[in-house]
Amino acid sequence: MDMKNLYRVAVCFFIAAPVFFASCVKDLLDQQATTELDAKVFWQNEADATSGLMGMYANIKPLFNKDYFYDGMGEYVRTRSISSLSSGTFTAGLAYYTGNTNGHYNPHGYGSAFDNMYRFLFGGVNRANYVIDNVNQMLPRYPGSVENLEIIIAEARMMRALVYFRLISMWGDVPYLDETITDNAQVAEIARTPIEEVKNRILADLDYAIEKLPVAAVQPDRMSRPAALALRGKVNLFWGSWNKHGWPELDTFEPSSAKADEAFRAAAVDFKRVISEFGLALFRNGAPGETDALGKADKLPNYYYLFLPSANNANENLIGFTHGGIGSGLSEKMMRDFGNRDTENSEVNISPSYWIADRYQSTITGDFLPAMERLNPNNVPDARTRVNSALNPQSYANRDYRMKATILWEYEVMQGMTALQSTRFFPMVYQNQGGVVNIGGQQFTTIRYNSGTNSGLLFRKFVRNYPGQGREEGNYTWPVIRLADVYLMYAEASNEAFGPQADAVDLVNKIRARGNLPALKPEKYASSSSFFDAIEQERIIELIGEGHRFFDIRRWRKIEAFWGQPYGPGRTTTNSWGNSVTTYFQNASERVYQQCYILRIPESERDRNPKLTQNWPFL
Numbered sequence: 001m002d003m004k005n006l007y008r009v010a011v012c013f014f015i016a017a018p019v020f021f022a023s024c025v026k027d028l029l030d031q032q033a034t035t036e037l038d039a040k041v042f043w044q045n046e047a048d049a050t051s052g053l054m055g056m057y058a059n060i061k062p063l064f065n066k067d068y069f070y071d072g073m074g075e076y077v078r079t080r081s082i083s084s085l086s087s088g089t090f091t092a093g094l095a096y097y098t099g100n101t102n103g104h105y106n107p108h109g110y111g112s113a114f115d116n117m118y119r120f121l122f123g124g125v126n127r128a129n130y131v132i133d134n135v136n137q138m139l140p141r142y143p144g145s146v147e148n149l150e151i152i153i154a155e156a157r158m159m160r161a162l163v164y165f166r167l168i169s170m171w172g173d174v175p176y177l178d179e180t181i182t183d184n185a186q187v188a189e190i191a192r193t194p195i196e197e198v199k200n201r202i203l204a205d206l207d208y209a210i211e212k213l214p215v216a217a218v219q220p221d222r223m224s225r226p227a228a229l230a231l232r233g234k235v236n237l238f239w240g241s242w243n244k245h246g247w248p249e250l251d252t253f254e255p256s257s258a259k260a261d262e263a264f265r266a267a268a269v270d271f272k273r274v275i276s277e278f279g280l281a282l283f284r285n286g287a288p289g290e291t292d293a294l295g296k297a298d299k300l301p302n303y304y305y306l307f308l309p310s311a312n313n314a315n316e317n318l319i320g321f322t323h324g325g326i327g328s329g330l331s332e333k334m335m336r337d338f339g340n341r342d343t344e345n346s347e348v349n350i351s352p353s354y355w356i357a358d359r360y361q362s363t364i365t366g367d368f369l370p371a372m373e374r375l376n377p378n379n380v381p382d383a384r385t386r387v388n389s390a391l392n393p394q395s396y397a398n399r400d401y402r403m404k405a406t407i408l409w410e411y412e413v414m415q416g417m418t419a420l421q422s423t424r425f426f427p428m429v430y431q432n433q434g435g436v437v438n439i440g441g442q443q444f445t446t447i448r449y450n451s452g453t454n455s456g457l458l459f460r461k462f463v464r465n466y467p468g469q470g471r472e473e474g475n476y477t478w479p480v481i482r483l484a485d486v487y488l489m490y491a492e493a494s495n496e497a498f499g500p501q502a503d504a505v506d507l508v509n510k511i512r513a514r515g516n517l518p519a520l521k522p523e524k525y526a527s528s529s530s531f532f533d534a535i536e537q538e539r540i541i542e543l544i545g546e547g548h549r550f551f552d553i554r555r556w557r558k559i560e561a562f563w564g565q566p567y568g569p570g571r572t573t574t575n576s577w578g579n580s581v582t583t584y585f586q587n588a589s590e591r592v593y594q595q596c597y598i599l600r601i602p603e604s605e606r607d608r609n610p611k612l613t614q615n616w617p618f619l
Contacts, residue, residue, distance in 0.1 A: 043134045046145050049152050056131045057221065058330075060124040060159050061321040063117070063166070065332065065478040067547025068350060068462075072105030073596075074549035075562050076356040076540060078573075079105035080349050080452060107563065107584045111595035112618065114170065115602035121167050122177075128160035130180045154212035155223045157205040158231065162319070162480075164202050165235055168195050169551055170599045172250035172615065176201055191611040192601075194252055199239055206232040215278060220313065220322065221477070226278045227318045230481045233270030237493050240264040241555035244496070249598040249617050264497040271490035274318070275507070280483050283316045288401045288516035294393045295411045295439065297425065300465070303514055304405035307462050312477040316484065325475025332478065334462040336471040338545070341448035342416040342426045343463055344471040348452020350545065352407050352459060353573055357390070359540055360403040366518035369399070374578035383577075384410070390456065390576040391430075400515035402541055408458040410576070411439065414447065415465040422467045430456035430576050456576030461545055484511055484542050491535050500525040511538050554597055566590040591617055 042048050072079025104113035135153050139146055167174045176193040178201070209228040217224040240263035246255040274280065289302035305311060312322060323332035339346030358371045372390040375383035384391045393411045396403065408414060408428040416423035429437055429446040430453070436443050449458060464474070479485075488511065491504035509519045525531040539552060553559055563571050563585040570585035585592065594617035606612045 043138055045142070046148050049131075049135045049138060049149055052131050052134065053152050053155060056127045056156060056159060059127045060163060063121060063124050063163065064480050065321045065323065067478070067480075068334070068337070068545050069105050070547040070550040071545055072350070073107055073110050074553060075107065076353050076359070076544060076549065078351050078353055078454065080351065108588065108592055108596055111598065112600040114599050115604070118167075118171065118599075118602055118605075121163050122175075124163040125160055125167075125177055126181050128156045128163065129178065131156040132160070133180045150212045151214065151218065154209040154228075158209040158213070158223045158228050161202045161205040161209070161235075162231060164198060165231070165238075168198050168202075169238065169555075171601060172247065172598055173252055173613075174198060175612075189609060189611050192613060195250065196253075199235065202235055203232060206235070221320070223319070226274045226280065227481070229270045229274050230318045230486050233267040233274070233486070233493070234481065234489060236263040236267035236270065237489050238551075238555055240267060240493065240496060245555065245557040247597070249594050249615060251616050261497060264493045267493035268490060268497055271486050271493060274483075274486050275490060280315050280318075282483055282510065282514065283311055283314045286510050286514045288514050291401050291404050291516075294397060295413060295427070297413050297415065297460075297465070300460075301401040301405045301514075301516075303402045304460065307476070308464060309474065309476045312475070316482045317477055317479050318482060318486065319480040320477040320482070321480065322477040323475050326469060326473045328475075331472055332474040332476050333472050334474055334476060335464055335469070338459040338462040339471060340414070340452065340458055340463075341450060342418075342423070343414065344417050344420075346463075346471045348449045348458065350459060351449075351453040352455060352457040352544075354390070354455040354457060354576060355573075356407065356540075356544065357396070357403075357409065357457065359537065360400040361515075361517055361537075363398050363400065363516050363518075366512075366521065374574055374576055376577045376579065400517055400541060402515040404460075406459065406461040406541075406544060408447075408460055409456070411437075412460075413444075414458075414460060414463065417464075417467050420467050420470060428458055454575055454581045455573065459545065479546060484514075485548070487511055488535055488539050488542065492532070495528050495531050495535065499528050500531040505531070508534060508538055511542055515541070557597075559593060559596055566593055 043052065068077075069079050071077035104110045132153055135149050135156070138149055142149065164174075164176070173192040173195050175190045176198050177190070206228050209223065210225055210232065213223055213225045213228055215225050217227075240260045242253070243255045243260035243263065244257065247253050283306045284302045287302055289305075290299045291301045292299040306314070306316065309325070312320075324330040335344055336346045337349040340348050354374065358368070361367055362369050370388060372388055372395050373386070374390050375386065377383040377391060380386070383389055386392060388395050391410050393409070396409050396412075404412075410429060411427050413425040413427045416426045425444070426447045427437060427439060427444050429435065432446050433450075434448045435446050437446055438444075447458065452458070462476075469475075487507040491508050494501045494504045505520060505525050512519070520534055523530065524534045536552075536556075539548065543549070553562070560566075566589055567587055568585070570583050570588060572583040573581040575581055598615045598617060600618040601612060601614050603614075606614060
């Protein structure tokens with residue numbers, strides 16, 4: 001592979017980057033990243049090794065801490081645009097997500113939009129290799145520091161595994177590099193490595209990490225043994241899915257039912273260890289908490305508070321990347337992306353699609369309710385009072401508590417904030433933004449969202465309800481893998497390997513309990529198929545907006561299940577008024593679907609290297 005162009009970015013940016021990041025890292029991890037000094041000058045003691053590790057973390061974290069954009073490529077979230085790169089806050093991480101088309105996060109047509117991410121992920125690999133190589137050379141020189149140095153190597157190897165897992169999940173076969181690149185000639189003609197070999201190298205890194213890492217992280221944001229076990233389980237779960245369902249767009253891959261079964265069993269073992277060996281618990285022990293009446297938001301369920309910075313130290317986050325907050329130069333933009341104009345003038349770059357509302361189940365029956373009617377009040381006089389109308393707030397009563405914590409619908413309210421001060425509660429009224437409505441005899445100005453929602457729903461999840469931080473000054477720990485995800489992945493892996501298991505059903509019920517839902521009815525786990533449906537339902541609700549759905553529907557081969565088969569009518573989004581908005585996959589060829597299941601290798605890299613083959617849907 002002629003990685004000259006790729007590694008001009010990867011080497012020049014990511015090896016030189018610590019100078020650029022130095023001012024950011026101190027606030028992020030209380031450690032200063034080093035410049036790349038000669039090994040004879042640097043890499044002389046544990047402090048040097050730790051400082052080098054912190055530089056690696058600072059470089060790799062931005063590759064994962066805006067994964068919520070990926071949800072726009074599923075069914076339940078709309079990604080309108082991506083945060084600007086030109087604001088005062090340091091936003092280099094956004095460059096990784098923008099690709100060639102300024103971030104293309106629609107349900108189809110995204111396969112050629114991630115050339116930047118491909119390059120920068122390889123930069124993350126190179127950064128991890130740089131730490132691994134130099135600390136390995138320190139081991140024989142500092143026998144008294146071997147244990148601590150091996151922890152640093154384990155962390156770097158785990159981060160390399162995390163980056164490579166993302167690479168193979170999106171592109172399949174990718175070049176595998178296990179040493180620092182300092183000369184473009186080293187990688188001038190490196191071919192793609194078969195995915196199974198890369199997967200095995202990922203597992204080898206995680207085996208080492210599990211052996212060497214401490215049970216509890218040395219400091220917040222660093223890696224631990226349960227985190228490594230969770231990641232190894234996830235790698236095996238995906239490997240099982242690819243082998244079970246196939247990956248025809250990756251023409252070098254031959255699925256195997258035997259390998260699928262082996263992988264599912266291995267994943268179940270690792271997830272079980274995470275759940276049972278380390279005393280971990282769901283946030284606030286998974287209790288649902290209290291929820292306010294319809295149209296009020298003084299009391300919100302516990303699930304809402306899981307996604308505020310106050311939950312950063314909760315042990316539900318197994319792998320999480322904390323932003324620096326005010327004055328750090330490395331804050332998060334979730335308020336800006338999920339919030340509205342009345343929450344610090346935010347932009348609603350991310351909003352729910354109208355389909356998600358019907359996914360929230362009844363707290364009374366524990367099952368789905370009839371789909372709500374979308375009615376235009378200009379044509380249907382009783383649209384706001386008719387039973388089961390999407391514009392009638394009562395249609396949303398007695399549903400999963402996570403609904404109140406996650407989205408806003410008609411006449412739901414949110415705390416307003418301007419200039420770092422609380423203002424008042426603003427109600428959501430679709431097609432009447434900034435207008436005045438009467439609620440209980442009081443006049444309220446409605447939420448302004450500009451063109452941010454085309455469904456009639458807004459997000460509450462990730463939007464702070466307290467003042468003092470601007471829309472780009474957040475310090476939230478972005479969850480890459482959290483314990484609730486592990487519960488659901490264990491249920492999936494054990495179900496694939498052994499069928500519905502009692503302990504897996506119990507874990508799914510624990511997730512449902514945080515929504516104040518009753519336990520699953522026996523028919524929901526009477527077979528592997530029915531239990532899978534229950535697990536998928538919880539993954540949709542529990543993990544919405546966290547970037548998982550895009551990867552799930554691809555490994556499960558489920559794009560067609562929702563959007564329809566090639567050359568069909570596709571499916572049209574509508575809003576809560578019943579108006580058609582956007583049709584996806586209409587008359588789409590099979591090639592359009594194939595280009596969603598695997599991404600394009602950047603053509604700029606292939607132009608420079610004849611050995612770098614292209615994924616065939618893009619030939």
